[in-house]
Amino acid sequence: MRNLVVQKFGGTSVADTDKIKNVANSVIREKKLGNDVVVVVSAMGHTTDYLMKMAKDISEVPSSRELDMLLSTGEGVSIALLSMAIQAQGYDAVSMNAMQIGIITENVHTKARIIDIKTDKLNKYLSEGKIIVVAGFQGVTEDGEITTLGRGGSDTSAVAIASALDAKRCDIYTDVEGVYTTDPRIVPNASKLDVVTYDEMLELASVGANVLHPRSVETAKQFNMPLRVRSSFNLENRGNLIKGEYDDMEICRPVTGVAVDMSKVRIVVCDVPDEPGVAAKIFTTLADEHISVDTIIQSYARLHNNTNDIAFTINKTDLPRAMELFDKINDEIKADKIHIDDNIAKVSIVGAGMIDRPGVAATMFDTLANLNINIKMISTSEVKISCLVDADVANDALRALHKAFNLGCDVIATVKGDLPNI
Amino acid sequence: MRNLVVQKFGGTSVADTDKIKNVANSVIREKKLGNDVVVVVSAMGHTTDYLMKMAKDISEVPSSRELDMLLSTGEGVSIALLSMAIQAQGYDAVSMNAMQIGIITENVHTKARIIDIKTDKLNKYLSEGKIIVVAGFQGVTEDGEITTLGRGGSDTSAVAIASALDAKRCDIYTDVEGVYTTDPRIVPNASKLDVVTYDEMLELASVGANVLHPRSVETAKQFNMPLRVRSSFNLENRGNLIKGEYDDMEICRPVTGVAVDMSKVRIVVCDVPDEPGVAAKIFTTLADEHISVDTIIQSYARLHNNTNDIAFTINKTDLPRAMELFDKINDEIKADKIHIDDNIAKVSIVGAGMIDRPGVAATMFDTLANLNINIKMISTSEVKISCLVDADVANDALRALHKAFNLGCDVIATVKGDLPNI
Numbered sequence: 001m002r003n004l005v006v007q008k009f010g011g012t013s014v015a016d017t018d019k020i021k022n023v024a025n026s027v028i029r030e031k032k033l034g035n036d037v038v039v040v041v042s043a044m045g046h047t048t049d050y051l052m053k054m055a056k057d058i059s060e061v062p063s064s065r066e067l068d069m070l071l072s073t074g075e076g077v078s079i080a081l082l083s084m085a086i087q088a089q090g091y092d093a094v095s096m097n098a099m100q101i102g103i104i105t106e107n108v109h110t111k112a113r114i115i116d117i118k119t120d121k122l123n124k125y126l127s128e129g130k131i132i133v134v135a136g137f138q139g140v141t142e143d144g145e146i147t148t149l150g151r152g153g154s155d156t157s158a159v160a161i162a163s164a165l166d167a168k169r170c171d172i173y174t175d176v177e178g179v180y181t182t183d184p185r186i187v188p189n190a191s192k193l194d195v196v197t198y199d200e201m202l203e204l205a206s207v208g209a210n211v212l213h214p215r216s217v218e219t220a221k222q223f224n225m226p227l228r229v230r231s232s233f234n235l236e237n238r239g240n241l242i243k244g245e246y247d248d249m250e251i252c253r254p255v256t257g258v259a260v261d262m263s264k265v266r267i268v269v270c271d272v273p274d275e276p277g278v279a280a281k282i283f284t285t286l287a288d289e290h291i292s293v294d295t296i297i298q299s300y301a302r303l304h305n306n307t308n309d310i311a312f313t314i315n316k317t318d319l320p321r322a323m324e325l326f327d328k329i330n331d332e333i334k335a336d337k338i339h340i341d342d343n344i345a346k347v348s349i350v351g352a353g354m355i356d357r358p359g360v361a362a363t364m365f366d367t368l369a370n371l372n373i374n375i376k377m378i379s380t381s382e383v384k385i386s387c388l389v390d391a392d393v394a395n396d397a398l399r400a401l402h403k404a405f406n407l408g409c410d411v412i413a414t415v416k417g418d419l420p421n422i
Numbered sequence: 423m424r425n426l427v428v429q430k431f432g433g434t435s436v437a438d439t440d441k442i443k444n445v446a447n448s449v450i451r452e453k454k455l456g457n458d459v460v461v462v463v464s465a466m467g468h469t470t471d472y473l474m475k476m477a478k479d480i481s482e483v484p485s486s487r488e489l490d491m492l493l494s495t496g497e498g499v500s501i502a503l504l505s506m507a508i509q510a511q512g513y514d515a516v517s518m519n520a521m522q523i524g525i526i527t528e529n530v531h532t533k534a535r536i537i538d539i540k541t542d543k544l545n546k547y548l549s550e551g552k553i554i555v556v557a558g559f560q561g562v563t564e565d566g567e568i569t570t571l572g573r574g575g576s577d578t579s580a581v582a583i584a585s586a587l588d589a590k591r592c593d594i595y596t597d598v599e600g601v602y603t604t605d606p607r608i609v610p611n612a613s614k615l616d617v618v619t620y621d622e623m624l625e626l627a628s629v630g631a632n633v634l635h636p637r638s639v640e641t642a643k644q645f646n647m648p649l650r651v652r653s654s655f656n657l658e659n660r661g662n663l664i665k666g667e668y669d670d671m672e673i674c675r676p677v678t679g680v681a682v683d684m685s686k687v688r689i690v691v692c693d694v695p696d697e698p699g700v701a702a703k704i705f706t707t708l709a710d711e712h713i714s715v716d717t718i719i720q721s722y723a724r725l726h727n728n729t730n731d732i733a734f735t736i737n738k739t740d741l742p743r744a745m746e747l748f749d750k751i752n753d754e755i756k757a758d759k760i761h762i763d764d765n766i767a768k769v770s771i772v773g774a775g776m777i778d779r780p781g782v783a784a785t786m787f788d789t790l791a792n793l794n795i796n797i798k799m800i801s802t803s804e805v806k807i808s809c810l811v812d813a814d815v816a817n818d819a820l821r822a823l824h825k826a827f828n829l830g831c832d833v834i835a836t837v838k839g840d841l842p843n844i
Contacts, residue, residue, distance in 0.1 A: 017479040051499065057439040058503055059510040066509070069517050070502035073495040077473065080492035081480055087488070088481040095491050099521050100566050121566075144522050144543075 008158035015045030024085035043074025064109035075135035105139030111150030152213020163223035181407035191409035271336030345394030430580035437467030446507035465496025486531035497557035527561030533572035574635020585645035613831035693758030767816030
């Protein structure tokens with residue numbers, strides 16, 4: 001670990017030249033604290049939308065290779081302008097795109113994964129005292145093809161660079177206020193979380209708290225890189241720290257946050273034969289088409305006719321493609337029918353502290369039962385319990401769970417260190 | 423030489439998505455003729471102005487390295503969109519930026535010269551039948567720094583790529599109608615030239631006919647690459663062919679064109695000692711600062727005090743910097759005074775045929791004398807005679823010379839092959 005901080009600023013933080021000057025101030029403030037600084041930026045504001053609109057004007061299905069060439073230009077603009085803004089204040093800065101650094105990715109367009117980051121040029125510039133301004137979101141294959149990392153890609157770039165350079169911290173500046181116990185738009189007394197673990201953050205992110213892209217958190221977890229989520233517009237706010245595990249003093253609650261996810265649809269494949277290979281056929285077919293499957297539940301086999309139901313959830317946007325695939329494979333899987341349920345929501349409670357507290361699940365089910373809410377599916381992980389419920393009652397469920405686990409900002413201060421063992 | 427044509431389209435030809443679709447048609451038309459095609463494009467329309475404005479918002483003197491990073495993004499957009507437009511019509515296309523190709527330049531920003539072009543990837547894609555869409559204007563140093571080629575850089579990119587690939591022709595599409603005997607805005611009956619030589623084109627370009635950047639013509643001359651200048655908006659017009667020398671049938675006039683250049687200022691360094699090293703000091707000092715010097719005239723030494731006057735012209739935009747330099751070196755060159763004359767114009771007649779026709783210069787001077795125009799300086803090359811005159815009378819001079827050499831479109835048809843030996 002060295003005296004180096006990686007900062008990341010998203011598109012809204014660099015949306016115009018005045019905002020870019022503000023970002024330069026944040027960068028220089030960190031440098032003045034005695035840290036080396038590498039700053040990762042996204043394309044300016046609506047650049048990506050503008051470029052996509054032109055692409056769609058020209059072609060209904062633009063090639064993904066050319067889309068990556070097109071979209072990667074956005075960060076070229078923002079890194080050059082931010083370097084100029086830093087230089088204008090008398091600090092030495094140098095911009096670098098993914099090709100110049102060598103941010104090597106898989107040979108996949110529009111959603112490539114980083115496989116290696118070359119550090120020789122970065123280290124050379126750092127040793128010369130330069131602030132390095134890096135293009136986020138983009139990569140390059142071993143063959144020199146330009147790739148992009150997909151949604152949330154700049155966060156992932158920042159974390160990967162921080163890890164490659166052994167930085168002491170990666171600060172993600174966003175236009176939201178940070179990580180809360182739940183969505184403050186639904187539950188007004190949601191409280192800000194000072195510290196969360198990677199696992200909690202992953203569960204909160206994947207169930208709908210859109211602060212960080214899950215891939216960036218996974219990368220941080222992999223390299224144990226502390227992440228700080230800060231507001232670009234409120235530097236007084238110290239933000240949230242996301243790290244491997246709580247210090248003893250920090251953990252004081254079984255449930256850290258609650259979340260709701262409306263983006264899923266449930267598919268039940270009914271009455272498939274209870275024989276080896278059926279589930280494998282379904283899920284490899286979906287995986288081959290890059291359709292992510294969320295919760296999977298398989299019931300006990302029905303003994304009278306030796307069939308199963310297999311239920312799972314996928315993103316609503318993937319539904320049309322998934323149905324086409326089922327048409328193709330149904331000769332093999334022999335499902336009696338396929339039932340679609342798109343009026344659903346997944347309500348989850350998340351907390352690294354729940355593992356040793358057996359009453360947590362019971363409290364959750366009890367809370368939903370008191371609201372007369374039917375639970376359609378249940379799934380659990382080490383740090384999460386999720387219930388599938390009707391979409392119409394999801395926000396009611398969220399509010400009730402937030403209250404039941406004492407997460408409100410009016411409560412959380414008083415219960416700290418003094419939580420009941422539910 | 424192979425069955426390959428390089429095409430180049432400038433910023434106005436790709437200014438919006440509809441125009442890009444038109445360019446795709448021109449590219450595909452050439453491909454359908456049975457040629458392999460490499461197409462070089464500039465940034466869309468006013469992209470460069472827009473990017474420069476943001477840079478100036480951020481810094482009064484943005485670093486040239488960061489300017490190159492910024493401006494080079496413009497071609498990234500146009501190559502991706504043009505590739506998509508070609509693909510949308512069912513043809514295979516692939517975009518490449520300078521870094522991907524390996525368009526290697528000197529390590530100079532904002533006006534680098536190309537020193538090498540790697541052809542392995544280009545040839546690989548061509549052998550696969552692909553149309554290659556190349557980012558003009560940009561290059562990369564051996565160290566991976568992004569450079570740009572300065573004004574007219576995309577023309578130079580196109581010619582250099584055509585030469586590197588041994589193309590049979592390089593077609594430069596422009597928004598002007600082509601190369602004329604003179605500027606049609608000043609002389610309405612200027613005639614279009616079907617064929618001109620590189621040398622003529624160089625002289626016409628450097629004295630103000632802004633069709634092609636001189637560097638691109640120099641590169642074409644160096645590799646004897648035939649250039650065709652065509653109108654993007656009028657494909658029926660076959661354009662101008664620019665090549666090494668005229669075929670016997672083509673040469674029929676001593677003067678091909680006349681031009682005027684208002685961009686220069688004359689500097690006279692008065693009464694410097696007539697001793698070795700003075701001129702060298704002046705012009706190496708200017709060269710070190712990349713100030714181009716045009717015509718240089720040194721008078722005979724005055725015997726009574728052993729001093730000289732040295733007169734020369736430079737671009738008006740370089741004048742402030744030149745004057746600073748003279749302040750610095752005047753202790754060494756000991757000029758009595760420096761006289762600036764910025765109300766001047768250079769009027770030139772150009773023609774590869776004038777070399778064997780001694781009366782041409784006399785006709786020029788006579789024409790100016792008849793208008794009572796005073797000639798301030800004269801310079802000549804093998805294919806050009808230039809006279810420095812007062813700016814106020816320059817256009818009158820141009821019109822009179824155009825008439826004196828029978829260059830009007832009402833005349834040129836009748837005199838072809840039957841020119842008087844003036």
